[in-house]
Amino acid sequence: MYRPIFYEIVLTPKRDSMSLCLARNSETQESYYxxxxxxxxxxxxxxxxxxFTDFNYSALLPFYRISFGNYHEIRFPDDQYDRLWEPLQVTFRTHMSTNDSFFGSIRNQPPVSVLKTAITSFLGEDQLLVSSWHILPxxxxxxxxxxxxxxxxxxxGxxxxxxxxxxxxxxxxxxxxxxxxxSPESRLEFSTTESIDIRIRSQVGSHMRPFINAAEAxxxxxxxxxTHAGDVLAIRKIADTVNVPDDWTTGDPCLPSGLPLTSVICNEEDPPRVIIVNLTNKGLTGNIPPSIANLTALKQLNNKLDGDVPPGLVKPGLKLQYFQLIHVKENKNFEMT
Incomplete structure (x- = not known):
């Protein structure tokens, strides 16, 4: 039986809704769903x-969570957040466990079952080295x-x-x-792909052998x-009035970067803006929606729809003052007022 593949991300939503985009990469055959x-x-x-993380601008992608001395994976219900902790039995190390209760708390709230096991060095050793089998890019x-x-x-002592x-x-x-x-924490930058070890060393005069219960990276x-909130709203309104590609009704118009909505091109500003909309040769039907004028960063519109060209597209000094080019030659019928 195959083990399911899953991915995690820790982030702070910036709006009251979220979207998920799945796409084939260049190494995936087109025949694969x-x-x-x-x-x-x-x-x-x-x-x-x-x-060490400013969630206004960053997110966390888990690389590993290790429970040292455990014999099985730990997740929900032991971990109320359903984080997956991999077990690690280290050869030539002493293993410890307890059933007693802990005092105090830890900021990241690891599950108690992760903390109740540990590995330690052998008697007489002042250093515990745990080699990672994970390669960090x-x-x-x-x-x-x-x-x-x-x-x-x-x-x-x-x-x-x-x-x-x-x-x-x-x-x-x-x-x-x-x-x-x-729970010591750190933020480190690596300039090359590396396999990172964890090493704990007992100082001279200490009476305890070094140990470790768990680790996360x-x-x-x-x-x-x-995408700029005004552009998102404009795209949604266009989708309400015109037979547009299916992906216009959900998701972010410009994200992920390099994979915008069908027939949409965005710039690389922060937040990104819609700068080109191509409404030709897509089997689209309907009238030119006035809400196109709300795409205030739009620089090019390729159009093959009926109806009046919205005034906001052609009057200088209004919403589209930086508008450069409108292709209207393929309109079946249009009037400019």
Whole structure:
């Protein structure tokens, strides 16, 4: 049986509605159908994942969530947000677990079942190295490492760990008391594709062996603003009055970048604007909709519809003052007033 393929993204919606676009890439045969089985939305607490991410301009793409010492995947109902945590049993490492209750809370709210297992170095070793089998492409990443002291026999005193992602030290922490947790976070940029290790080192004088319970890695990606609200409304009104391509009735006119609506071309401003509309040779029927004049950044209209040309398209100084060219020669019947 094939395991379902799924993708996640953590983002803040900028409007009261959202759309999803699926498209074949250049490596996919045209005979293959583009399809989706289901989509799921999960609201997160407002403080989650915000330490190094400005959700006004960015989103998070998960690369891995690891539960060290676990034997099975963890997700809902253990994780109320239905995040998938991969189990990782590390050879030549000591595994720990507990059934006791934790004190305090963690900003990203990992499930308790993830925190109740851990791996640690062997006795006498002052360093724990976890090699990642995930290859991270070039980019900017957010990391969170979860350290919960579940060792009931741990010795008190000056127990200090240094935490490294790759060759970069992201934190130096004092190990928490029994059944308390810490979650060092970091934002790192990689200029090349790399396999990133996690390394935890016990400082000289510490009485505890280094350990780790769980870790997360996300790529921070820039989010382009949705198409100018006036252009979206104009496209919707045009779709209400003219027999336009099916995709005009849903989705964002200009997004994803490079994949706008059929017969629409947009610029690369932020937010993007509709600059060309091609209404020729598409089997379209109906009259020229006056709402075309509401596309205030429009520079070219190729038209094959009936009726009057809306005054806003031809009067200088009005909504289309930067309008450059109108193709009306193919109109079956039009009047310019």
């Amino acid at each position: 583009v399809f989706i089985s289901t989509i799921e939305l999960r609201p997160l607490q407002s403080a989650m994942y915000k330490t 070039q980019g900017i990443y957010y990391f969170a490492v979860y350290l919960c002291n579940i060792n009931k026999t741990s010795l008190s 000056n127990n200090t760990f240094q935490i490294f992602i790759g060759n970069v030290q992201i934190a130096e922490i004092v190990v928490p008391e029994y059944m308390y947790c810490l 996300y790529q921070i990606v820039k989010i382009t603003n949705m």
